[in-house]
Amino acid sequence: MRIAAFIVTILLATGLLMGGVTLLVLQSDLQDPGWIFVQSLAMIPFVYGPLTVGSFRASWDVAGSLESGRYFRRIVLVVLGLEAIAAVCTVACAIVTSSGPLIPVVFIGTGAVLTVIALLVGPIVYRYDRAHPRPHQEWVAIEPTQVRRKIVVVAITFVGVLALGLIGLGVVNDFAPRSLSLSQLLLFALSFACIMAGAVAIFSTLRWNRRLRDVTDRDPSRLRRIAKVVIRKKPIDLEPEDLTAAARYAAVISITMSFQLAYLVLLYAGILLQQINTLREGFGDSFSIIIIVFLVAILAVIFPLQVVRIGRARRYVREHTADLDPLAA
Numbered sequence: 376m377r378i379a380a381f382i383v384t385i386l387l388a389t390g391l392l393m394g395g396v397t398l399l400v401l402q403s404d405l406q407d408p409g410w411i412f413v414q415s416l417a418m419i420p421f422v423y424g425p426l427t428v429g430s431f432r433a434s435w436d437v438a439g440s441l442e443s444g445r446y447f448r449r450i451v452l453v454v455l456g457l458e459a460i461a462a463v464c465t466v467a468c469a470i471v472t473s474s475g476p477l478i479p480v481v482f483i484g485t486g487a488v489l490t491v492i493a494l495l496v497g498p499i500v501y502r503y504d505r506a507h508p509r510p511h512q513e514w515v516a517i518e519p520t521q522v523r524r525k526i527v528v529v530a531i532t533f534v535g536v537l538a539l540g541l542i543g544l545g546v547v548n549d550f551a552p553r554s555l556s557l558s559q560l561l562l563f564a565l566s567f568a569c570i571m572a573g574a575v576a577i578f579s580t581l582r583w584n585r586r587l588r589d590v591t592d593r594d595p596s597r598l599r600r601i602a603k604v605v606i607r608k609k610p611i612d613l614e615p616e617d618l619t620a621a622a623r624y625a626a627v628i629s630i631t632m633s634f635q636l637a638y639l640v641l642l643y644a645g646i647l648l649q650q651i652n653t654l655r656e657g658f659g660d661s662f663s664i665i666i667i668v669f670l671v672a673i674l675a676v677i678f679p680l681q682v683v684r685i686g687r688a689r690r691y692v693r694e695h696t697a698d699l700d701p702l703a704a
Contacts, residue, residue, distance in 0.1 A: 384426065391422050395482065412665050414468045414478065417461040421486030424454040425493040432497025433504070434588060435595040442596035451494075458486050514590065514623060516699060517583060517630055525579040529637070533572035540564030559652055566648040573641030580631045587631075590623040598624070605691045606684040622691070622698035629688035636681045643670045 395418045399411050428451055431437075437447035465479045541564045591598040601621045603609040606628065613621055647670055650663040692699075 384430075388422050388426055391485065392418060395422075395485075398481065399478065410468050410472050412662060412669075414465060414482075417464040417468070418482055420454070420457040420461040421482055422489065424458055424486065425489035428454050428490065429493030429497045429500075431595070432493070433500035434593070435598075436501075436593040437595060439594055440596055443594060446595050446599060454490070458490070461486070514586070516626055522630060525576075525634070528579065529572050529576050532575045533568045536571045537564050537568035540567045559655065562648050562652040562655075566645045566652070569641045569645035569648065573638040573645065576634050576641065577638040580634045583627055583631050586627045587624060590620045590627070602628075606687050608687060618695070618698045622695040625688045625691040625695070626699060629685055629692060632681060632685050632688065636678070636685070639677065639681075640674070643674055646670060 396411075396415055399414055399418075431447065431450060435443070435447075437443050462479070462483045465482050468474075469476065469479050541560060544560045544563055587598065591601065597617065597620070600611060601613070601617060601624050604611050604613060605621055605625045647667060650666050653663045
């Protein structure tokens with residue numbers, strides 16, 4: 376049920392973004408795709424900002440301590456600040472492009488409505504989740520066989536979607552008025568295969584992510600303190616009861632972050648392949664180049680940072696193996 380809710384939420388968020396981009400294309404001047412790109416970026420906080428607030432409030436006990444409450448309020452303020460910046464950018468773009476008030480009204484209104492819904496629905500979902508807890512299970516480390524099995528599923532998804540994409544696109548290409556070359560068909564199929572494999576990779580971590588909440592008793596301030604020690608190497612002295620939680624957190628996060636990084640790389644690879652195909656066809660050169668440069672820049676920053684943090688988490692597990700199961704030790 377929780378996984379289904381997650382999938383539906385992501386699909387709705389993606390649908391809103393795609394609808395917003397479609398509205399931008401219909402309302403904006405295609406002669407200057409740079410403004411479309413800026414407004415598309417500004418649209419992200421209006422959708423994923425409320426999603427972040429709602430999911431955080433639904434998953435974590437923000438009322439458990441003063442520190443947790445302050446941390447959640449800080450997240451809300453950051454999201455509201457990003458939405459305010461996005462609103463200014465949206466209005467400025469509308470003025471510069473003379474596209475009228477429709478885009479700012481729709482985008483800003485959507486962000487405001489979604490934020491209110493997130494703040495109202497988040498506590499309801501949290502209370503329901505606490506009233507219907509899962510059966511208690513003792514903590515068990517993620518076995519290497521489980522990881523390998525999920526990697527195999529991702530690989531099979533990639534190969535399967537690639538094969539089906541080539542077959543399907545080949546059949547459609549036979550009846551299309553304008554035939555695509557073999558290289559174009561291959562780029563399209565590779566793009567779909569990367570995006571679908573990335574989706575499977577991120578969905579594979581959902582059950583493991585629950586362990587992060589369990590090892591810290593849904594206390595976000597405790598999780599934040601442990602994360603500073605494990606993946607940011609901050610010199611913080613942990614309480615004795617946090618040592619086991621930190622070791623278990625490191626054991627889980629080192630795996631989930633690896634899958635998250637794989638998802639990001641596959642997703643961006645799929646988008647980049649689409650833009651490369653667009654450039655090869657000679658459509659939207661400026662817009663495609665902007666997207667390619669932007670995505671490559673993000674990967675250049677995030678990829679090494681995540682690799683370093685994954686390495687730190689793995690090193691912490693090796694150095695604190697005895698803390699994973701103190702009773703056995």
